[in-house]
Amino acid sequence: MCGIFGAVSLGETALKDVDFKSLLDILEHRGPDDSGFVFIDSGRFNPRGYTIWEAFSESRFSHLSPLLPLIDSPAGSKAIKEGHWDVFLGHRRLAVIDPTPTGHQPMSDPSRTYWIIYNGEIYNFSEIREELLKRGYQFRGRSDTEVVLFSYIEWGAECVKKFNGMFALAIWDGKRRELFLARDRYGIKPLYYAIWNELFLFSSEIKAILAWPGFPREVNLTALNEYFTFQNLFRYHTLFDKVFLLPPANIAFVSYEKGFRQYSYWDYHFVAQNGSRQEKDILCDLHDLLKQSVKRQLVSDVPLGSYLSGGMDSGSIVALASQEIPRLATFTAGFEVSRAEGIEKSFDERRDAELISYHFGTEHYEQVIHAGDISWALPKVVWHLEDLRLGMSYPNFYISRLASRFVKVCLSGGGGDELFGGYPWRYYRVFRSLSRDDFLRQYYDFWQRLIKDEDKRIFFHSQIWQDTFRTEPFEVFSQVFTYNPLLKYDSPEDHVANCLYFEAKTFLHGLFIVGDKLSMANSLEERFPFMDNDLVDFAMQVPVKFKLGNLEKMVKMDENELNKLKKYYFQFDDGKNILRKAMSSLLPPEITWRRKQGFSPPEASWYRDENAAYVKKLLLDSQVKYKDYINQSYLENILREHFSGKTNHRLLIWSLLCFETWLQVFFD
Structure with a gap:
């Protein structure tokens, strides 16, 4: 498990005048054991052709490789300043598999044509390694990183379909002069990127991208609207304008000649194929x-x-x-x-x-x-x-x-x-759906976790609301289902399968x-x-x-009891x-057979009691930063309702606390 950061020049200017070590050290918490860098000249800027300069940062392995200079040494500073580099790859290592120098990254093949920086674990790497050994590959160490690298060399982009695990990786392909990026099926490991100022920047965390000299810090208002609707983001942008998240089960290619191309290689598909089995x-x-x-x-x-x-x-x-x-x-x-x-x-x-x-x-x-x-x-x-x-x-x-x-x-x-x-109380809400449109509307009503659409005009400042209204949250919600054309809407079983698909794509991804x-x-x-x-x-x-033992009972529910549905949502917790x-x-x-219990503190009570003063101090101060986006009068009413016990606004209060703190941490 590690942190990765890299940059590729997409223009006519080489990478220079950047403190690359400090950018990567922002990710030190992701990999305190080791750190490494590689600068690559693909031949675009230098008539000498393809050249490499590799360096260690300070690490517990650096003394084992005296031939590699430290990046902040005189030799390192000279190489960076005088080189014509168009690719930078940096890695912070948390050593879990093969915690020796042979697992150091960036890692190359023997010819130094291919270079990998990788975050994750491939649990079936031993089986893949055996297959590669039979094909003539020789391994220097025991790490799964080397298996991933040789898998790409052998099978190209198709290698990701062989991996059983979690990963976010980047491989520089010196033959094709392009960068290959990939993220695991489920999105367990994050991979952010930005295309800005003729640069392609990517990282395990956004903060390393934000630290690039001159990179703009701006709030993404459409993402803000999405967040305060769903308490989540269903599209693969972020709250930072110009910063994106590579979707789960996606690969991408980046090069000076062809730019950025992105493809999906897998998707969830909940369809019963074991119906005849006992x-x-x-x-x-x-x-x-x-x-x-x-x-x-x-x-x-x-x-x-x-x-x-x-x-x-x-x-x-x-x-x-x-x-x-x-x-x-x-x-x-x-x-x-x-x-x-x-x-x-x-x-x-x-x-x-x-x-x-x-x-x-x-x-x-x-x-x-x-x-x-x-x-x-x-x-x-x-x-x-x-x-x-x-x-x-x-x-x-x-x-x-x-x-x-x-x-x-x-x-x-x-x-x-x-x-x-x-989560059966979620699925049962759409059992009365008669069509795709009915299903989407009923399920959307449930997933508006924070601010309902009809309240947005008084929640956001008028100008912010006009800017965020460009894409309606319902369209964003509906697009999740259009990713998979195989979904059906003909029966209660279909509706539950669609709910499982949606929550795996959105809620589970957020949890990861x-x-x-x-x-x-x-x-x-x-x-x-x-x-x-x-x-x-x-x-x-x-x-x-x-999966749901009360499925038939809910389907057969008396139509005259529809006004009592709320009671049933919480009665049938049999998932x-x-x-x-x-x-x-x-x-x-x-x-x-214990009832489902989420991992959550008793915040509804705490916000009214011990934490009430903290909530008021952070959200009702005259100098709060969220006032540039949100009407404080609306928030004051929310807090009054919660403190009086009239309504439980714990989710919204948490999100407001986070948003105000986010503005202070990243924009103050």
């Missing part, structure tokens, strides 16, 4: 595939542990991983809920996590998060998130901070809900972005066994009837039935 056979295959995935993702040359909530997703992973690793380290964050109200009293999952830990004999660590912990964490969380997404995420920062003190790699249960139907940023903030690698390629392909084919049954032989029954 449930017992599906259960057996599901158990075996999850066990296989967990075993694959345990590969590591450094200490590895697992997050552990009180739910069955992380519980299933711990159950299977503990069979391979005695005294597996597990980590839980709980919440102080003595002053919480209503359903929020159940948000502390430590008791259930302790039950699982005891059951499987793990070495368990816990942290209790209190109301006041948000004020210390929020500026750090926003700095690392950069591109705001989803709900209360500072607990993710705390739990990864705890885990990083004991391990370097942590397994997570992310993806189980999206693959196996863990947040997870990556806040774990790597603490130099911790997160892995997701539910997102194994074989397991995902299988889960998409499992019929909806095996992931097939997964629950598959793991019932391993997990305690009180965990297997």
